[in-house]
Amino acid sequence: MRWVALVALAAGLIVSAAHSQEVEQGTGVNLRALDRLSGYLTDLDVPIGGTVDYADRLDISVVECRYPADNPTGDAFAYLLIRDTVADQQVFEGWMIASSPALNALDHPRYDVWVLRCNRS
Template sequence: MKAVWLAVGLLVASAASAQDYAESDGAMLRFLDKLTSVTGDVTLSRGQAAQFGRLVVRLDSCRYPVGNPASDASAHLTILDDATQTDLFNGWMLASSPALSALDHPRYDVWVLSCILPEAATEAVEGE
């Protein structure tokens, strides 16, 4: 019976924490070509794609904590190899832990820097 109550408690806590995140209109990403050491930053809107070398990166979603908008972004990305149209990555990346769910590519690296915050959230962060 304790296991049931523990499971219920975890589900309730999980649902409560899911409500603490807001959807952003875009995200800032950073690219790295490991062969040439060239880096680049790009800001993408939801649904928009950018090309870096052979990679095509599409931002599907970006979420941030409502209570601390500048703290941690999580973005859902779809990354394709442009030459072969092979799906290289399709999932969530965390700004605070880029290695937790990362693109596994011998030449390129992509990671999330932050979500694009609405004006109200930006003013709250600057006022701290």
């Protein structure tokens, strides 16, 4: 009997974990970039499908930005492509999450880039 209760509990956890959060699409993303050498911070606004040049070194392209429908300022999920133009290689491709910037971060010796929020207009 105890085994049946454990199986039912596990099934309930799996079903509740599968519930997804409702999200909206942003029109762009607000990023912050840090030059670790100088300590200089720069805020960047990039539209969806757009690319911005940062410090004549990184090309940052935004593929998509999503935010929670019930709390637009609560978080942001941005799919970014970042290319080092001097080394001629892609240094990042993936989702960055505003509330967890270290979860999937840009690994560059001089620059940090992270998501602040999605633009909604």
